[in-house]
Amino acid sequence: MTIPNIVGAGLIVIGAGLGIGKIGGSAMDAIARQPEATSKIQTAMIIAAALIEGIGFAALFAA
């Protein structure tokens, strides 16, 4: 648990948080525009979030 490891972990969390936050934001916008497409948008959002989190975890294990 050295300092570069912790700094790296923090950067990874920032990256993953920004990415998933952006997806969540645009998903909210899309749902607001067209509430009847909610389930499709939700599905796509979950998939994109899981992919980003996958990279995040893989990098976290390397750090």
Next chain:
Amino acid sequence: MRRKVSLLALLFTLLIGSVASAHDDHSHAGEHNEAHTQKDTPEKVKGFIKHHLKDAHYFELFHGAKMPLPIIVWDEGIKVFSSGDFKKVEVKEVRGADSTITFEKLGATDTVAKDAKDYLYESVNANYSIFHGKILDAKHADLQLKLNKEGKKKLISHSALIDFSVTKTVLMTFIICVLLFLAFRGLSTSYRKGPIPSGFGRLLEPLVLFIRDDIAIPNIGEKHYKKYMSYLLTVFFFIWFVNLAGMTPLGINITGNIAITLSLALITYLITQFTANKNYWGHIFWMPGVPVPMKFVLMPIELLGTIIKPFSLMIRLYANITAGHVVLMSLIGLVFFATNLFSFGAFFGLTLFLGVIELLVAFLQAYIFTMLTALYFGAAVEDHHDEH
């Protein structure tokens, strides 16, 4: 009436909690070895976490009821023995010349420094021992370690035997597979009587239809989805039930074992490679619709992509489940550090919250794995559409 009862129950719990912590503070003030207990409790928590995450050759139902599991090794022929045969032996290191280390049994009156002490499990009847998780065909007197340049100890005299034993993970995988088989067998036989299932199958039917209608058909297409349905169903329900089993306090950690997720991802990879049609290989080696120099640039990237996609499946499932377990168990350990009611309530609430999130993650990871698998299958059997 019901609301009053629940409010009373909440107040009662909080009252008991506050009384309990007040009593604890009083006893702490009495003893003066607080520093001693604070120092080794983090290590105890780490040991507790490791014990829950790692595989073991015995199955511990609760503290004190250990069920030894069979150990099957390949030592010029298959040797089977029970892990209850192995007893713990504490040894002390004897540094020899040339930075080699041999072991000597720790006598009853020997007091050795902590980093010169070690232990291994030795078989009483046969000539085997387990040292740091490796099964070796020697006892402690014959083992030799060497201190290499980074200061790490490496075993040089013997190498680990190939271990096929039925460990805790293997046993629980078998049990869950049997449960899955029985549950779905019930569903399929109940279809003989009529189109509406009866019994436990009634719970499973909407889930099967969910996978068919929302995962298989949109991704693979109407023409080819039936070939892949059995694998998709297996993967989904296996990962989901195994993740749920990991939430129990029995210390079962199946998908948190990278070998299990590796085999699932490997099967996905093999299925995509062996059932892919010409369009798939065409897209990898000779991508249509791009200029010729780009095709050569894209080819190695696409080839790597075929390996990286299942690899990311493996890492995603493994990391999500392991991270969830570690966080949850660290928080449970942290609850024991709490000294006043507020922090106890906060940690307890956080643990509960995270536990519920973990249940969601169990389902979500199964869904994501299945969906991405269906996506890769769909890419493998795509029909040719004219490029613009």
